[in-house]
Amino acid sequence: MASLILILGDQLTRTLPILENATKTQDTVLMAEVREEATYVKHHKKKIVFLFSAMRHFAKALKDDNFNVSYIKYDDEKNQGRLLEQVKHTLKQGDFDNVKVTSPGEYRLLKSMQQWEHTLGVPVTIYNDSRFLATPQEFTDWAQDRKQFRMEFFYREMRKKHGILMEDKNPVGGKWNYDSQNREPMPSGMNVPSHSQFEIDPITQDVINLVEDEFSEHFGNISPFHLAVTREEAVIVLNDFVEERLPHFGQYQDAMVEGKPWLYHSHIAFYLNCGLLSPREAIGAAESAYYAGTAPLNSVEGFIRQILGWREFVRGFYWHFMPGLKSDNYFNHNRPLPDFFWDGQTNMNCMRQCIKETQANAYAHHIQRLMVLGNFCLLTALHPDEVQQWYLLVYADAYEWVELPNVAGMILYSDGGKLASKPYVASGSYINKMSNYCKNCGYQVSKKTGPKACPFNYLYWNFIDKHKEKLSGNPRMAMMYKTYGRMKDENINAMKDSATIFLTKISKNEEV
Ligand SMILES: Cc1cc2nc3c(=O)[nH]c(=O)nc-3n(C[C@H](O)[C@H](O)[C@H](O)COP(=O)(O)OP(=O)(O)OC[C@H]3O[C@@H](n4cnc5c(N)ncnc54)[C@H](O)[C@@H]3O)c2cc1C
Ligand code: SF4
Structure with a gap:
């Protein structure tokens, strides 16, 4: 019984049952730098280098340990461009009785694999991913x-x-x-x-x-x-x-x-x-x-x-x-992602630093992802699809199973509060307390309204005002709505006016 064992790019683990139980003299391990997976979103260049290099090193280690490995490089003429086609192609080259694969980290791919047996005409077994502590x-x-x-x-x-x-x-x-x-x-x-x-x-x-x-x-x-x-x-x-x-x-x-x-x-x-x-x-x-x-x-x-x-x-x-999590949009937000998310060209120093570091390292730490970038995405009502795509492609640790709940549940509250007990929103004073960004900023964190004021300040109160129907009953938002309730109408209106000017600018991709 010879098995074709498919190892995906994020399954580089010798302890996976399909490798531990492999018969080295009979089975073949298939690994492929599949075009479809590498390009369906335009992943950060460093992420692609990292994953392809880690895959090639892993395949080499398997070969050194006497596994039969069929490794298909991105520019290999045998590369079929799509995972299923690659498996089909390899099955034709050998005498295989079945295909074994470990459950992938993405709903779309799992659903597709569940149909493979029908398409390929051989048994396809999808094993649980044993790396996690909870199933x-x-x-x-x-x-x-x-x-x-x-x-x-x-x-x-x-x-x-x-x-x-x-x-x-x-x-x-x-x-x-x-x-x-x-x-x-x-x-x-x-x-x-x-x-x-x-x-x-x-x-x-x-x-x-x-x-x-x-x-x-x-x-x-x-x-x-x-x-x-x-x-x-x-x-x-x-x-x-x-x-x-x-x-x-x-x-x-x-x-x-x-x-x-x-x-x-x-x-x-x-x-x-x-x-x-x-x-x-x-x-x-x-x-x-x-x-x-x-x-x-x-x-x-x-x-x-x-x-x-x-x-x-x-x-x-x-x-x-899943799959609902991907399309949830609790606040009906629909603003496109501003262009400066791709080059960091903004006068907001906190955003500039976090985007430039992301561009350089394919990494930003949790609070940068959550309280600067994520906070901005929610306060400016960006469309969840655009935000999800951005986070998935810019970080070298991003895969849908971990990126999507963090984006939909943690930063955008687009799941309506299933994951987080309240939206993670904050004004500039949080960023000022936890960082030294504000001292080199084109805006002033102490100002609440007007062209020089920190955008996070008025965007925050604009958000609180706009979503009072949906959020004021949440006990964890009670403090914020109490403060909001004490604010004078003229102050709230000034915040909303500043927010409107800013949001119009980012919708037109003008410099902010
Ligand atoms: C909007 C947003 C998107 C994110 N996208 C991803 C992603 O695509 N991939 C990813 O691995 N993490 C993601 N995170 C979680 C977290 O930001 C990263 O895991 C962390 O920054 C990675 O850096 P580190 O290894 O130095 O983590 P550390 O700060 O050293 O934390 C240790 C480990 O804890 C785990 N961890 C911490 N927080 C989380 C979390 N919220 N969700 C899942 N694991 C967590 C990670 O495995 C991390 O390596 C995201 C967070 C936010 C707010
Ligand atoms: S002043 Fe506002 S925009 Fe500037 S760095 Fe501080 S928090 Fe960011």
């Missing part, structure tokens, strides 16, 4: 009969189930969450350890040449390229983080500093999401650091919550709410 079914069971889906409660269940940071039935330290000790702005002049860096080897250089030739119109810069492209390198990134940055992770998790994109974050989402690292080992490494006394509980718990809590939660949420 989609577990989330659905947890979500059943709940009106609200709050990550915190799901996370506690996961802590108990997997015995992570637990003492018998209680959380280590007596509390589930130590955020009251986290999330400080960064003191000025503080030295941050540099991020891990790796040499460009001949495999990566070949991919860089390919991407420069074939994807020149895509967004973003390839150079400098420092990302890990093998499991060994990704493990170094994780170890560097645990040793050098985890101790301060919690404390500076929400801080933003001009010119310092990487800060105390782990930079491992790239590797977790394509399989070079496993979430279990990242959680285990952080937990061990706590028990060894090299990192404090507030940081370790905060980091573990991101992976065991948020990451698992958004995946379950994605599968539970």
Whole structure:
């Protein structure tokens, strides 16, 4: 019984059951740089270099370990352009009895694979993705009969189930969450350890040449390229983080500093999401650091919550709410994405910094994605489709299962509040508190209205005013609506006038 084993670009993990149970003398592993997958959105050039290089290194490691591997490069004449066609083509070349694949991270592709058996005429088995700590079914069971889906409660269940940071039935330290000790702005002049860096080897250089030739119109810069492209390198990134940055992770998790994109974050989402690292080992490494006394509980718990809590939660949420999640538009927002999202040409320094860093690194940390870029997208009523496309293509860690719930549920509230208990909106004072962006800005964060005022200030109150019917009954918005209720009409009208001028400008793509 010879199997054709299909490994997708974000499944670069030796521990997948379809690889662990493979018969090396009979089975063939198929990996392909499929044109359709690489171009259906115009992914950041660095993301394509990273993934193709990681795939080529993974295929080489499999070959070195005596697997039969059929690797189809992007410019290979055997490249069929589409995944199904590639599988069909390979089936014709050999004597295969069946096809095995691990469940993909995208609804569209799963639905397509579920039809493959019919099209291909051989049995196609879709295996569960064993890399996650919760299955989609577990989330659905947890979500059943709940009106609200709050990550915190799901996370506690996961802590108990997997015995992570637990003492018998209680959380280590007596509390589930130590955020009251986290999330400080960064003191000025503080030295941050540099991020891990790796040499460009001949495999990566070949991919860089390919991407420069074939994807020149895509967004973003390839150079400098420092990302890990093998499991060994990704493990170094994780170890560097645990040793050098985890101790301060919690404390500076929400801080933003001009010119310092990487800060105390782990930079491992790239590797977790394509399989070079496993979430279990990242959680285990952080937990061990706590028990060894090299990192404090507030940081370790905060980091573990991101992976065991948020990451698992958004995946379950994605599968539970697809396909509706993709088309939800609770506020009926429909403004196109302004052009400056592609070049960072704006006088708003916070937006300029976050977009320029995204362009350079295919990375921005969570608070930049959420409270600067995301906050702007919601306050300016951008169409969810356009925002989703942007986030999916600009970040090297972006795949639909993780990008979409964050965009639809967390930043745009386009799911009507299934994921977040309230919209994440803030005025300029939040950005000023958590960053040093405002001091180099063309706008003044202390001004509320008029041409020099920080746009986040009037856009915020404009949003609160515009959506009072939908939001004022939300207990978590009560404070905001209380403050709004005390504002004089003339002040509210001045905010709305400033917002109208600004929104008209961005609709016309005029400079802001
Ligand atoms: C609008 C928006 C879009 C996002 N899109 C993506 C995406 O496409 N891919 C992605 O992996 N993350 C996404 N995130 C979550 C988060 O911003 C990134 O995981 C994080 O910035 C990656 O950098 P890091 O590895 O240094 O993370 P750290 O800050 O060091 O966090 C550790 C890990 O926790 C996990 N994590 C943290 N927050 C989340 C979250 N909200 N959802 C899922 N996992 C989380 C990630 O695996 C991350 O590597 C998005 C967040 C927002 C607000
Ligand atoms: S003043 Fe407003 S627009 Fe400028 S950096 Fe601060 S928050 Fe951003």
